[in-house]
Amino acid sequence: MTRKSLHFTQMLQPGGWADNVRIGLADGLIASVESGVSAAAADERHGAALPGLPNLHSHAFQRGMAGLAEVRGPSDDSFWTWRETMYRFVERLTPDDLQVIAALAYVEMLESGFTRVGEFHYLHHDRDGRAFADPAEMSGAIVAAAGESGIALTHLPVFYAHSGFGGLAPGEGQRRFIHDVSGFAAMLERLRPLLAGLPDAVLGVAPHSLRAVTPDELAAVAGLVDGPVHIHIAEQVKEVADCLAWSGARPVEWLLAHAPVDRRWCLVHATHLVDAEVRGLAASGAVAGLCPITEANLGDGLFPSAAFLAAGGVFGVGSDSNVLIDATEELRLLEYGQRLAGRARNVMAPAGGSTGGALWRGAVAGGARALGAVEGLAVGAPADFVTLDLAHPSLVGRSGDALLDGLVFAAGRGGIDGVWRRGRRLVEKGRHVERERIAARYRRVLAGLLG
Ligand code: NGQ
Numbered sequence: 001m002t003r004k005s006l007h008f009t010q011m012l013q014p015g016g017w018a019d020n021v022r023i024g025l026a027d028g029l030i031a032s033v034e035s036g037v038s039a040a041a042a043d044e045r046h047g048a049a050l051p052g053l054p055n056l057h058s059h060a061f062q063r064g065m066a067g068l069a070e071v072r073g074p075s076d077d078s079f080w081t082w083r084e085t086m087y088r089f090v091e092r093l094t095p096d097d098l099q100v101i102a103a104l105a106y107v108e109m110l111e112s113g114f115t116r117v118g119e120f121h122y123l124h125h126d127r128d129g130r131a132f133a134d135p136a137e138m139s140g141a142i143v144a145a146a147g148e149s150g151i152a153l154t155h156l157p158v159f160y161a162h163s164g165f166g167g168l169a170p171g172e173g174q175r176r177f178i179h180d181v182s183g184f185a186a187m188l189e190r191l192r193p194l195l196a197g198l199p200d201a202v203l204g205v206a207p208h209s210l211r212a213v214t215p216d217e218l219a220a221v222a223g224l225v226d227g228p229v230h231i232h233i234a235e236q237v238k239e240v241a242d243c244l245a246w247s248g249a250r251p252v253e254w255l256l257a258h259a260p261v262d263r264r265w266c267l268v269h270a271t272h273l274v275d276a277e278v279r280g281l282a283a284s285g286a287v288a289g290l291c292p293i294t295e296a297n298l299g300d301g302l303f304p305s306a307a308f309l310a311a312g313g314v315f316g317v318g319s320d321s322n323v324l325i326d327a328t329e330e331l332r333l334l335e336y337g338q339r340l341a342g343r344a345r346n347v348m349a350p351a352g353g354s355t356g357g358a359l360w361r362g363a364v365a366g367g368a369r370a371l372g373a374v375e376g377l378a379v380g381a382p383a384d385f386v387t388l389d390l391a392h393p394s395l396v397g398r399s400g401d402a403l404l405d406g407l408v409f410a411a412g413r414g415g416i417d418g419v420w421r422r423g424r425r426l427v428e429k430g431r432h433v434e435r436e437r438i439a440a441r442y443r444r445v446l447a448g449l450l451g
Pocket residue numbers: 059083209232235294298320321
């Protein structure tokens with residue numbers, strides 16, 4: 001067992017900020033926490049530490065097409081025309097390409113302050129749509145990328161079977177995604193030993209959306225694991241209209257009435273909600289998985305955050321399409337969307353409270369719930385944390401939640417000094433220790449894919 005101890009001038013713990021905190025680590029897990037104590041001679045010393053942020057929703061491969069869908073087509077561009085571009089990109093990727101792209105995405109996540117990723121993974125089959133000899137071949141590339149980068153992984157293999165409500169046959173562009181329930185269950189069995197070799201890995205499932213699964217498939221898939229269940233829902237108004245035409249109910253309304261939605265569940269986007277759905281989702285204990293950068297990029301709309309928080313709802317954030325990977329920017333845009341739409345300020349904060357503090361704490365708690373992870377820097381949790389550059393002009397002279405306001409609204413990722421996973425410093429001065437190697441390999445692969 002390797003042991004070490006670290007000392008921080010301040011640390012954000014699950015119960016709030018504490019000063020002069022000393023943590024003891026055993027094999028990368030927090031074994032002890034003391035506050036109000038001075039450093040011992042052998043302690044590593046740092047300034048302020050925060051729990052790393054969970055990234056609850058990623059499609060890692062989409063990092064490879066970042067910025068390549070920003071040219072207007074012949075007709076009006078939309079989420080659906082973007083999806084055609086994405087499907088064309090997907091056609092080319094081999095398992096090795098996926099590992100290379102995902103590894104860079106995970107390096108960038110760590111550099112920006114994310115320490116765990118929920119990988120909503122649906123690219124399962126070979127380029128011609130045929131299953132690989134090993135059904136978990138593509139998942140293996142994700143697991144390898146997480147291992148190389150050091151990020152903690154909640155793997156969410158996606159069940160995908162249909163192209164629209166009512167069990168419509170899948171389209172040609174979806175051929176690499178498709179399973180029946182027994183084939184999907186067989187892939188999960190292959191995945192369990194693979195994930196057992198990755199520290200802190202969690203296995204969940206992701207029925208892709210109500211468009212892509214039937215009610216029977218949804219029930220069967222959610223029953224295959226004890227871990228998290230994630231689903232895309234109510235992201236686009238067309239999806240709401242199609243769901244109403246199919247069932248007479250709106251997507252979130254339908255899900256709350258027909259599935260055992262509880263704290264195991266994460267409803268990704270859940271953008272278009274009426275008041276009863278806001279209250280129902282909040283009461284269920286499920287996490288709203290908000291992806292502000294991608295939702296802006298795809299023209300989805302704005303989640304009703306103020307009403308959801310007032311109803312006691314729990315949220316987390318995700319980088320989704322990975323068009324830009326930046327933890328603080330996800331939080332900033334989450335708040336700024338609400339300010340622009342509501343012509344108000346400090347929307348995500350409780351009365352009298354700090355907005356940066358509410359955003360960081362909220363996304364840590366909701367992200368941990370959604371990803372089946374231990375929340376924050378508590379005994380028994382992996383030592384996954386971010387240290388701040390207290391000399392940064394936007395952080396200087398501040399402590400406690402004022403540091404989080406400075407970080408989220410002013411410094412951005414530039415205020416991050418180090419990022420640590422299982423007590424190992426993976427990011428120093430904003431750069432991942434393996435960035436050069438992983439980025440060089442990414443350049444070669446992308447030149448081939450795009451050339
Ligand atoms: C996805 N992404 O699975 O990558 C989706 C697009 C779909 C987002 N919804 C495909 N942001 O929803 O059909």
